Amino acid sequence: MRPIQRALAAASVAGMALSTAAAAQEGIISRDIYQDRLRNDGNKITFCYNPFGMMAGFERELAETLGMALLAEVDFFEISRGDLQTIQSEYDYRIPLTVDQIFYMFVQYCDAFMGFLVNDRNPEWVTVSRPYLSAETVIFSRDEDADEIGDLPGDTRIGTRMMAPGDAQLINFLSAQRADWTRVPYYDNALVLERIEDGSNTAGMMWLPGLLNATGGDPEAAGYHILPQMPFQVRSVDVGIATRAQDSFLNTTLSDAIAALQADGTIEAMLVAHDLARPDGG
Structure with a gap:
């Protein structure tokens, strides 16, 4: 069993139902999830991402670029293959982890998590930034x-x-x-x-x-x-960066930086370079 899976099994992390008191008693939260992470880590932002996904290279480059724009130190936590709940689907955007696993990673490792869909079905303890990718x-x-x-x-x-x-x-x-x-x-x-x-x-x-x-x-x-011209309407696939809902300042800061990098064409050029968008803007 992988480290994250062992920790989940031992601590019975229950995602949204996990109480602060119970977590403190079990000793599974080594960092206070209700504290502002940037205050504890200075100017460092740790990005979690899926290294087996089709957007991995782009997402690492984007995180590094955001760090430079924000004058912040960037660190990464990579999902291990053993933690994936299913075989990574090719040419897909889905993160093959459970909600409990993602919660635990936020508690222990992540300030921000790359590759989250912007929709109303995300857990209440997550807020997703402005999308850095919106696809048809x-x-x-x-x-x-x-x-x-x-x-x-x-x-x-x-x-x-x-x-x-x-x-x-x-x-x-x-x-x-x-x-x-x-x-x-x-x-x-x-x-x-x-x-x-x-x-x-x-x-x-x-x-x-x-x-x-x-x-x-x-x-x-x-x-x-x-x-051309789909015969029915399909919602766009909007992908952004997740933070804990409590980290509203970090989320807003990342969203503002994404907006600036979109306005000057940086993100579009990166998407094209990683074969995720067409040079004509498609």
């Missing part, structure tokens, strides 16, 4: 005769990662308007691409950074073309 979902194909989604043939099979943004809308769209098309769900975005490559499927649906990362930033050169 696209439908794409290798069919040279298809210039738009309506050009796809009647027996089209569309691969998608299960429960990805747009998956529910795709199910409803096919049921209501294209009963002759078939949704083919997978657990991994890599399989979405592989089944187009081997001819099993006509098209795929994926968040755009995943497709860009898989094709070296150039889907067209890899033989894929993105079909």
Whole structure:
């Protein structure tokens, strides 16, 4: 059992239900989670991140750049492979950890956690910064005769990662308007691409950074073309930096720094360099 898993099992960390008194009695919180972390650590910010994710290189560079902008020392805590709850899905943004594990990392190691989705389903003890990445979902194909989604043939099979943004809308769209098309769900975005490559499927649906990362930033050169005008609305995938809800000053400071780096084009250039965005701003 990995260190974090042992600690969780021994201490029975229960995420949001963990009381300060119980934590003190068990001695699992070596640093007061209700103290301002920057006050304890001077100007150092420790960023937790997933080194096995597709955005790892970008997120390290972004954290270092934020540190320089804030005149802060930057340290990193890397998630270990043994702590992952599932095999890391390729070309994906999800963090394969439990809420309890993330809570424990905040208690023991992290000031900030890279790669959190900005949504209303995050734990109440977490606040997520301004997004540093906001991405659309696209439908794409290798069919040279298809210039738009309506050009796809009647027996089209569309691969998608299960429960990805747009998956529910795709199910409803096919049921209501294209009963002759078939949704083919997978657990991994890599399989979405592989089944187009081997001819099993006509098209795929994926968040755009995943497709860009898989094709070296150039889907067209890899033989894929993105079909314009999605036939249904899909929420954007917004990714930011999580802090403890109590660390509102740190969260605001990081958000302001992200906004400044977006305004001067720094973050966009980094995204393009890491094959997470198109040079045209897509």
